[in-house]
Amino acid sequence: AAGVIQSPRHLIKEKRETATLKCYPIPRHDTVYWYQQGPGQDPQFLISFYEKMQSDKGSIPDRFSAQQFSDYHSELNMSSLELGDSALYFCASSLANSATNEKLFFGSGTQLSVL
């Protein structure tokens, strides 16, 4: 079965650069979530989208923005990168209005390293 696809798997950037992370949800899934997991930390919710509209917002810095496109894929844009942004960024997807809409399926993550 198709899973959540994230690209790239690894990304190395320098301070003050920008980065774009992409997420392709499971086919027919209409909700996308972004999480950030720092080294040795638990994942922290950043933001979510349902049907291309922002659904919920967590601890996402103002330097970050995200959107969901008409094909339901999502992109997380990160500007003015800081050393503290180094983390594993997870995308997850789910199907709203389903009997199991609370089941999130996670991608393998994008490991961002800021030097």
Next chain:
Amino acid sequence: AQTVTQSQPEMSVQEAETVTLSCTYDTSESDYYLFWYKQPPSRQMILVIRQEAYKQQNATENRFSVNFQKAAKSFSLKISDSQLGDAAMYFCAYRLLGTDKLIFGTGTRLQVFP
């Protein structure tokens, strides 16, 4: 604010034995979901089991079962017949009904010895 606490940073178990991972949470809400996620060395988050708070019956998925005590706000995970492939970081998580945010605990690293 809701919080999730996992008081066991590390646990170990012998292969084929049973182990229980603890999780407590704090919420004033009555409708929510609870989850256990597994994160192996590959770092992908894999759903192990989920529990709807309105259900009194404990969820079970093959060798994995939970002990959900709503009044005590406790949600422990029992792994029976432990296998080497069960070695991973296990996260307990809470999600309030009607919201998107999963709140994770700090995780328990499980080691399985042959």
